[in-house]
Amino acid sequence: MENCFSVGVALENFIIRSWGSIVGHANYVCKLKQTLPTLTEALQDLRAQRDDVQGMVDVAEQRLLKRLERVQLWLSKAETMVTEAEKLVANGPQQMNNLCLGGFASKNCLSTYKFGKKVAKMLQAINDLMSKGVFDKVAESQPAASVVVRPEERPIALQPTIEKVWNCIVDKDVGIIGLYGLGGVGKTTLLTQINNKFSTTPNGFDVVIWALVSNGYDIGKIQNKIGGNIGFSAESWKNKSVEEKAVDIYGVLRIKRFVVLLDDLWERVDLNQVGIPKPSQDNGSKLIFTTRCLEVCGEMEAREKIKVECLEPKEAWKLFQDKVGDETLNSHPDIRKLAKQVVERCGGLPLALITIGRAMACKTTPGDWKYAIEMLKRCTLPKMENEVFPLLKFSYDNLPNVTMKCCLLYCCLYPEDYCIPKKRLVEYWFCEGMLNEFDRISEAQMQGDYIINSLLNACLLERDGEDFVKMHDVIRDMVLWIVCELEAKENKFFVKAGAQLFEEPDVKIWECAKRMSVMKNNIEVIRETPKCPNLHSLFLSENKLKVINDGFFQFIPHLTVLNLSNNSALQVLPKGISQLISLECLDLSHTAIRELPIELKSLTKLKMLDLSCIPYLRRIPRHLISSFFRLQIFRITSLTSEDYPEEDNVLNGGNENLIEELKSLQHLNILSMLPFTSMFALERFLSFNLFRCCTQELRLSGFKESNVFNVLCLENVECLRTLNLQNCENVEEIKMEKLHTWVSPGTSYTSPFHNLTSVSFQDCHKLTDVTWLILVPNLRYLGLVQCVKIEEILSQGKFGEVADVRIPYPIPFLKLEKLVLCSLWKLKSVYWDVLPFPCLKYIFVGICPELKKLPLNSDSAKGNRITIDGNEDWWAEIEWENEATRQTFSPFFRSYS
Structure with a gap:
């Protein structure tokens, strides 16, 4: 049988070879050993060429170019050919196994013949296709979308924002883009430039539609505008119902x-009601709108929310210079300097810069410019009153209720560029009765925070870190214009904050005021006895007050908030303060008051008393504090009880008398307490539930009983926000004893110190580390001063000990904004690895000679500008992660040597 098989194979091969020699195809079998590897190589080359062409197409399409049809055809053929060649290569081993007689014959010669023929043809096809796959260009400019070019004015410095918006337009994942910002900041100009860019930049859109929405929008009008862009312009169509037009x-x-550009949204526009399909990744369309309110961006489901910022000083000057003209600026040597003062008053707001610039274009004398500056200070420059303030006032008018408007107006009592503490502002609002939804400050704080966030979202306030807000200069001027001109009868304000006054204003000018602020001046003596039947708020803080006339408060019966804080020379309160029977807030913080007069007992409505940071306060009469039975907010620090007999002074008896009086205040809600000098005193204080629930600030000073402080004794102090340890010279270690916590996977863990935001250590000479801070996830301020033995802030070894409690700690310092390190002679490390520091803004390093490395790399605090103050010699010795890190932070170093 074997012989028969051999003879049969030989005969068949003979016939094939004979036939092949006639038709020229015998090589299909004979050369299969050579052609199959050649096909594998050719397939690799084709794949590489296909990927190269596809890569060039991708790059071109990112630039909004359109791929050529012949390139698309080639790519399609290449894809098909790769698939077919891969199948042949995959079948190759089986066909190779059929070969015999040194590759000149096959056990299945017909199959091998057909296979070899396919391989040869595929080789030829690949060679032909690759020769056609060399392109001079793979894409070309697309025809621009149908767009109506709009007239535009080009303020300087919008280009970076335009590029940011255009990147979102190119991004397939972004369908809806919200542009928000202050009125007059240039949002419409920005949207106009984006509209016109579609007419000159290649893009894949069919139509670009512009519609002005404005306050109290009409859906029918928006539909008519859109309809006109897509062919529905007949009167008969305009007369259709809203529903019919939408269809x-x-x-x-x-x-x-499509691209739809909606300008000036004040509330959510229902896209379905208008007839606009929601932009998505599938349809590739875009909706871009402008608004003054961040909340509208959320209501419109904007995937990207881009704030349009005011101009930087350099760009603001360029814009103003362009509007005024060099001829005017050069007409007198003093004008350029005066012009820069005007620019400063405009706060980078393009609308104000353009309006005032045009108004001053023909003013060629210094007198004209000085007069304009004075009128700007008084908010009475006609151009501002007629063109700028009314536009900005729309934002004020659009606030949802009277309470929010009153809270905004209240902010103008603070000087220009003032960092307003959010919590203090809310406390003043509460005492004024503005937050009337709640009776307790802890609950009213929620309403106050909501109002502040709403004003921030409306761009009427600006965020300045987590704890402060600011009011843009032009917005403040607009608010002063409102209270002085439009609401003077019901809500009269007298504001001379930061006006460089050396004496109190003429009493006749402010006797009718409801709210008055002369804070941040140079007033030393108040002599007058005004009659102010309507005055509710009086801000006298940050002056140089030494004496207040005893009769000053005699005829101010409705005064509710009195702010005397930050008068470091004020030692005595006038006894006439007892006349303020309506007073609910008395702020004496950062003064030199030595004792509280017993006459304060008549202030029975008092809800807030701030005695914090009064270093010389030595006497508080017995039963005075307990007489304030409505008191909700009480702060007191830095006390001594020298020179007064115990029976007259509540501060004697180790402060226990004061604590006993505080226990009687059942409405107490916020408490910042005087220094505790022993663990025993602290534990007794915390044994009272009211104190555990309302204490926000604690200072521990001079602890001597033990070298270990168990920080978990504070874990039940629910509202603790600020903790300060000072002069605890014996404390070597801060432990977390008795923390038996198990958190199962997937379960969220809340730290016992999640409310703590500020921690400082001073003169704790034996302390070596503060690793317990990993329990403080929301820490914003950390200060260490004169802790001479501390070597590490967070110790890797101690970190492991804490990890034994099996709590999933996040990366430390994610909320940290400010880090102060001073006189730490042995400090070598803040943390053993680099940290992201997404919120960090400021680092101070003074006399830390062993600190050679900071936990930073080039990605730390990405997008933030971190100011670093330190000694120049120390800075020169810092060891950086790499050169990129050094270059990232070097521009922001400031030497104090």
Whole structure:
């Protein structure tokens, strides 16, 4: 049988070879050993060429170019050919196994013949296709979308924002883009430039539609504008119902790749009601809108929310210079300097810069410019009153209720560029009765925070870190214009904050005021006895007050908030303060008051008393504090009880008398307490539930009983925000004893110190580390001063000990904004690895000679500007992660040597 098989194979091969020699195809079998590896190599080359061409196409399309049809055809053929060649290569081993007689014959010669023929043809096809796959260009400019070019004015410095918006337009994942910002900041100009960019930049959109919305929008008008862009312009169509128009618009836009630009939204626009298909990744369309309110961005489901910022000083000067003209600026040597003062008053707001610039274009004498500056200070410059303030006032008018408007107006009592503490502001509002939804400050704080966030979202306030807000200069001027001109009868304000006054204003000018602020001046003596029947708020803080006339408060019966804080020379309160029977807030913080007069007992409505940071306060009469039975907010620090007999002074008896009086205040809600000098005193204080629930600030000073402080004794102090340890010279270690916590996977863990935001250590000479701070996830301020033995802030070894409690700690210092390190002679490390520091803004390093490395790399605090103050010699010796890190932070170093 074997012989028969051999003879049969030989005969068949003979016939094939004979036939092949006739038709020229015998090599298909004979050369299969050579052609199959050649095909594998050719397949690799084709794949590489296909990937190269596809890569060039991708790059071109990112630049909004359109791929050429012949390139697309080649790529399609290449894809098909790769698939077919891969199948041949995959079948190759089986066909190779059939070969015999040194590759000149096959056990299945017909199959091998056909296979070899396919391989040869595929080789030829690949060679032919690759020769056609060399392109001079793979894409070309697309025809621009149908767009109506709008007239535009080009303020300087919008280009970076335009690029940011255009990147979102290119991004397939972004369908809806919200542009928000202050009135007059240039949002409409920005949207106009984006609209016109579609007419000159290649893009894949079919139509670009512009519609002005404005306050109290009309859906029908928006539909008419859109309809005009897509072919529905007949009067008969305009007379259709809103529902019918929506169906028509939707029918056209759903088959187009469109861009809709909506200018000046004040509330959510229902896209379905208008007939606009919702932009998505599938339809590739875009909706871009402008608004003054961040909340509208959320209501419109904007995937990207981009704030349009005021101009930087350099760019603001360029814009103003352009509007005024060099001829005017050069007409007198003093004018350029005066012009820069005007620019400063405009606060980078393009609307104000353009309006005032045009108004001053023909003013060629210094007198004209000085007069304009004075009028700007008084908020009475006609151009501002007629063109700028009314536009900005729309934002004020659009606030949802009277309470929010009153809270905004209240902010103008603070000077220009003032960092307003959010919590203190809310406390003043509460005492003024503005937050009337709640009776307790802890609950009213929620309403106050909501109002502040709403004013921030409306761009009427600006965020300055987590704890402070600011008011833009032009917004403040607008608010002063409102209270002085439009609401003077009901809500009269007298504001001379930061006006460089050396004496109190003429009493006749402010006797009718409801709110008065002369804070941040140079007033030393108040001599007058004004009659102010309507005055509710009086801000006298940050002056140089030494004496207040005893009769000053005699005829101010309705005064509710009195702010005397930050008068470091004020030692005595006038006894006439007892006349303020309506007073609910008395702020004496950062003064030199030595004793509280017993006459304060008449202030029975008092809800807030701030005695913090009064270093010389030595006497508080017995039963005075307990007489304030409505008191909700009480702060007291830095006390001594020298020179007064115990029976007259509540501060004697180790402060226990004061604590006993505080126990009687059942409405107490916020408490910042005087220094505790022993663990025993602290534990007794915390044994009272009221104190555990309302204490926000604690200072521990001079602890001597033990070298270990168990920080978990504070874990039940629910509202603790600030903790200060000072002069605890014996404390070597801060432990977390008795923390038996198990958190199962997937379960969220809340730290016992999640409310703590500020921690400081001073003169704790034996302390070596503060690793317990990993329990403080929301820490914003950390200060260490004169802790001479501390070597590490967070110790890797101690970190492991804490990890034994099996709590999933996050990366430390994620909320940290400010880090102060001073006189730490042995400090070598803040943390053993680099940290992201997403919120960090400031680092101070003074006399830390062993600190050679900071936990930073080039990605730390990305997007933030971190100011670093330190000694120049120390800075020169810092060891950086790499050169990129050094270059990232070097521009922000400031030497104090």
